[in-house]
Amino acid sequence: MAIADAITGKAPGRTEAVAAEIRRRVAARILTAGEKLPSIRSFARTMQVSPSTVVEAYDRLVAEGLIASRPGSGFSVCGAVPAAVLRDAAPALDRAIDPLWVSRQSLDAEPDMLRPGCGWLPADWMPQAALRRALRALAHANAPVLSDYGPTRGSRDLRRLLARQFAMEGIEAGAEQILLTMSGTQSIDLVCRFLLQPGDAVLVDDPCYFNFQAVLHTHGARIIGVPYTPAGPDLELFAGLVAAHRPRLYVTNSALHNPTGATLSPKGAHQILTIAAAHGLTIVEDEIFADFEPEPSVRLAALDGLCRVIRIGSFSKTLSASARCGYVVARPELVEGLVDLQVATQFGGPSPVAAELVLRTLGDGSYRKHLAHLRGRLAKRRREVLGQLEGLGIRPWTLPRGGFYLWCRLPDGRDAAEVAKAALRERVVLAPGNVFSVGRSAPDFMRFNVAQMTPEVLPVLGRALR
C-alpha cells in the first residue's frame, strides 16, 4: 500500500523504502514472528532517513498487519500473514445465464476484459474534472459533513436542488417528499419492501432492465411481463393484464427505456394512468436515463402529480456510479414510511459525503456542458456502432433518441446466450436478450452499449456469431 505518500506530500520513495526493507527482512526470515523491530532512532540511522520517516513506515506496516505496536515495548513482527488473505474471487465463467449474469460478469470483470454488455459509460466519458474539483472542495467542508450520519432523508441542499429541478419538469414536490438513497435499485427495493407482500403480482415491460426481475424476485413477487412496443407497453395487453392479475406495481422507464432505448408516447402515458387509476395500480417510474434525452419526453409523474406514481432515479449514469447516490420522490406519507424502513435496514440516510460530492458536481459550471457534450458524443457513437453492427447482420429493433443502448436482433435467429458464452471465453461481456425478458421472448436479441464498443469487440463478436 503506497497510499500514504500522496497524503503526506513527502518524497514518495523514502517511507516506502523503509517499509520495503522491513518487508524484505520478514520475508527473508531475518525478522521472525514475535521479534522486536529495530528502534525508530537506530533504524533511522541505518536507513539514513529522519526518525519521522521511520515512524510513518512503521505505521504503514501496522495498517498492513505485518507488525504491531505494544505499549512500552516498541514494535514487533506479527504472525505470518496467511496466504488466504490474498485470495479473492474470480469471475465465474460457467455461471448460469440468469438476470444477475450480466451484472456479476460486468462488475467483477478484470481490467483487461471488454464490457459492451454493461450498463455504464467508460470512466473517461464521465465528468472527471468536476468530480476532482468537488473532492478538493469537500476537503474544506464542515466537520459534520465528513463524519456524521446526516439527516434521515439525506442532504437538505441536494433535496432542495432536486425539488427545483422537478418543478421545472412540472412535478411539484417538497424537499420532504424526496428521500435520498444509495442507488436507483435501492430506491426500487425500498418501495417494494414497503408495498409488496410475497405473491403480489408486479407488471414489468418485456423486455425490461434485468435487475427489475432480480430485485422483484427477492420480494417473492409474481412477475408479469407486458410486451413492449417502440411507443411503450402494448396498451391493449396492458389493460388486459392489469384486469386479470391486479398487479400491485408497474415498474418501468418512460424515457429511454432499458434495454430498447424507446420512449413512451403521450397517449400511452395517459392511458396507462387511466388504467392504473381504475385498478388501484401504483407505478414506479425509473428515470435513470432521463438526462440523456435530447428533449424531455412525457413523464408519468408529471401527468399524475405523484398521486399513484413514485419516481426514482440516480446520478450513476451521467455523474458517478462510485458516489452511490439515488432518490425516491413520492407522496409524503409514503416517504415517511420509507424513511423508517431505510433507518431500520441501513441506519441513517445515504452518505453525506456522497450527497455533497453530487451537489458540488451538479453545481459546477462545467456539468451542464458535460451533459450537452455527452449527448452529442453518444449520438455520433450510436450511428457509428449501428453501421458496424449492420456489417455483421445485426439490426436495431428501434432507433433510440438518446442514451447508450442499442437493442438489436442477431442474424438468422442466432442464440444470444450461446454467443455471449462464446464471447466471454474471449474476455468480452455481452448482454444476451433473454436476461431482459420475463417471457424469454428475446432469445436472438442483444443489448449493446455503444460507448463500450471498442474496436477490439467487433472481431470477437464476429467469431462468436459463427
Added chain:
Amino acid sequence: MAIADAITGKAPGRTEAVAAEIRRRVAARILTAGEKLPSIRSFARTMQVSPSTVVEAYDRLVAEGLIASRPGSGFSVCGAVPAAVLRDAAPALDRAIDPLWVSRQSLDAEPDMLRPGCGWLPADWMPQAALRRALRALAHANAPVLSDYGPTRGSRDLRRLLARQFAMEGIEAGAEQILLTMSGTQSIDLVCRFLLQPGDAVLVDDPCYFNFQAVLHTHGARIIGVPYTPAGPDLELFAGLVAAHRPRLYVTNSALHNPTGATLSPKGAHQILTIAAAHGLTIVEDEIFADFEPEPSVRLAALDGLCRVIRIGSFSKTLSASARCGYVVARPELVEGLVDLQVATQFGGPSPVAAELVLRTLGDGSYRKHLAHLRGRLAKRRREVLGQLEGLGIRPWTLPRGGFYLWCRLPDGRDAAEVAKAALRERVVLAPGNVFSVGRSAPDFMRFNVAQMTPEVLPVLGRALR
C-alpha cells in the same frame, strides 16, 4: 447555493453577487417567467465583472432551477419556484417511543439540539485531519475509482487490509470472504434477508441495540430476548431459550455490548458456541465497537473459525459515519449468496469512493494515534460523567472497559420514557431504556453517550427527572 466558489477558487463574492442580482430581479418581478435574461456580455458590463463570471452565475441559477438555457436563444426565467420546494420535514415531537424513536430523533435533530442519547461521537472527536488529507488524495485517484460501480464485493485493497487485520485477531478469512456494505446495519439486513423466513425465531440480548429489533421486525422475525449480565447473556436461560424456540440466529455484540458497555467472558463465549453447534444456531457478531477496547476481548468469530459465526462491523464509530462503509465476513458460500443479494437490491457493491476514503484514512499515520487518544479521552469522560450522573442519583449498571456508553438506572424507579419526552421538549434527545428491551424490562434505565454529555445537558436532565 454558494458552492461553486469553493470549487473555482475565484473571489467568492463576485459570482454570487451576479446570481443574487438576478434572483432579486425575479423576486421583484422585474424579470418574469419566460422572459429572457440580459445577454452575458451586456450584464457583465452592468455588473462590472468579466463575462466568465456571468456565465458561472447563470450556470449556478440553471442548477438551482431558477433559469433555463435554450439552444440559440440565451437564458430565460423559469416558472415561479413553488413554495413546496423549500418544505422539509421537522422532527416529530409526539412520535411514539418505539425502537426507531432514538434514531429518528437523533438523526433529524436540528443543529441546536443536544443528543446525549445518540450513538456516535461529536464531529470534532473524529479524525478530521486524516479525512481531509484522504479527500485531497482522492482528488488524484484513478478515474474508475471516481466514477465506476466497482467490484461486487467492494474495494479489493480495503478487503485485503481487513483480512490482514482479522488474521491478527486470529480470524483466518480470505479477501473473497469479505463483502463490503454500506453500514453495519445493512450487513445485518443482508444476512437476515438471506437466512430468515418470516416467523423464524431470532435471539437477541435484553437489553440490546434498538436497531436490531427494528431490522428484525422488517423481516417478520419472532424476536426473543435473553437477559444480559455484565459477563454476557445469562447462559442457563440462553440454553433454555435456544432449546425451546430453535432460533435461526443470535445477534449480539461481544465486545463493548450496546447499550451496557459490558463484555462477553471467555467461558460464556465457549458455552454459547457449544449450544449453537448443538442446535444449528447461526451467530451474527456485531463488532462495531471493537476498536474502542483497551485490550481485545474474546471473539466468537475467532473461537469458531467463521463456521457458524458471521462477523459484521463498520467504520462509522471511529472513522466516519458519513462515508458509509461496513462489512460482513463469513463462510465463502454464504458471502457468494450475499453478493447476489446485494447486486439485486443495491446494484453493485458499496461506494468505491467511500472505500477509498476509509482505506486512505486507515493508512494515514495519524489514525492509530487518533484511536489511542480517543480511548484515553473516553476513559476520562466516562469518569467525569459518572460523577455528574451520580450527583443526580443516576447509577451505572456496570463500569464499561471502553467506549462511550453508560447504561444507568434512574433514581426512585423514574419512568425513562417520560423523562425522555420532557427532555425532548427542551430540545435534548435521550435514549430511554425500554427502546433497548424486547421484554420492556428496563423502564427506569437510560443509555448515556458520555461524549455528547455537554454541560447544558445536566440541568435539563435534572428538571426532566423532577
